[in-house]
Every structure is written in C-alpha cells, then in structure tokens.
Amino acid sequence: NAGVTQTPKFQVLKTGQSMTLQCAQDMNHNSMYWYRQDPGMGLRLIYYSASEGTTDKGEVPNGYNVSRLNKREFSLRLESAAPSQTSVYFCASRGQYEQYFGPGTRLTVT
C-alpha cells in the first residue's frame, strides 16, 4: 500500500516550457487535490476532483489544467511555465475526513 505517489520528485523548466505532474493513489478514494506550497503561505489549493469525471478550480488555478484520468490518477499540467510557478506541488486524496499527501514535486522555472 503505497498511499499517494507523485512523479517526478524534482523538475527544472525554462520559461514557456510545458510539463505534466503525475499523481496516483491506491486507497480507493473518490476525492483528489493539487496544492502548491510557497514559503510563508502554507498550502494553497490549485484544483480538486470530488469524484472521477469531475474537476473544479481552487484558490489559485490560473496557469494550470488538470485531468482526472480514472479513480486512481489525477494529473496537473502547466501549459506554459512561468517563474511564478516555481514551488513545491503536493497531491492529496481524501478518506472519510482527512487528506493524505504525496511526497511532493519540487519545480523550478528559470
């Protein structure tokens, strides 16, 4: 039982490049989330998926898109990366009440 897994762990992009962050969970949870973590700001919700086939914007969705591929997988795409998207990205899934987090992806955009 791996919980929530994320790939890659680290990534460096140039401004304007695109990439997809992958997330998978093996806990059979319906709801999944993408957050970004910036110093002094806690975690901010980018997008979430309440169930397979649905996605909704969170607090900071601009510059991102998501796909809920199936119940297990929820990916985050940056179409044209900007330096302001330099951050640590966390995926999470929700059990009955609490959320379970992946190990994170550290993204640097130069």
Add this chain to the structure above:
Amino acid sequence: AQSVTQLDSQVPVFEEAPVELRCNYSSSVSVYLFWYVQYPNQGLQLLLKYLSGSTLVESINGFEAEFNKSQTSFHLRKPSVHISDTAEYFCAVSRRNDYKLSFGAGTTVTVRA
C-alpha cells in the same frame, strides 16, 4: 470561506521543554480541524484531528490540541519535546459540507539540545 491564522511563524525551544503552537480560525459554518506535520523535504502527515465530541484530542506521539469554539481556536501543545519534533506544523480547517482544506501559513519548530 474560512481562514486560518497561525500566530507564530517560528518557535525555537529546548529539548524536554513544553511547546504551544497557536491556531485561530474563522468560518461561518461548522468545521473539522486538523494539525499536520511536515518533516524536512517530506510531504504532510496528519498529526491529529477534531471532528466532534471531546474537545481535547491527542496524537500517538504526545501532542494534544484543544478545540475552543467560543475563541475559535485549536492550539497544539506538547509537554516535553524531542529533537525529532523539529518540523513545520500546519493548522488546517475544512468545512463540514465540502471538506476543502484551508491551511495556516505554518509554524516552524526548532528543538535544540
């Protein structure tokens, strides 16, 4: 929408001393309350949660938090810290009707020998 305020950004503390991390929240609806811990270069782990019932909740590693509805607070305490408690601690709140989490900015606890 709800908001979460963690009143201390950095808390240095000596080993075996007590520590308190303060968290206040605002919400127009009933909420669930959580404390998460993040060790260096890792993801967040649930430390403890308040859902309902007894206002004092405890974790397996000696932390406790008390829900105070009148003061809208959920402060975290430990009577005696260890070096291994060095981490960043996040208070989080979710509304009971949609479960979306709002996080505080975090409190970095540094335990010194």
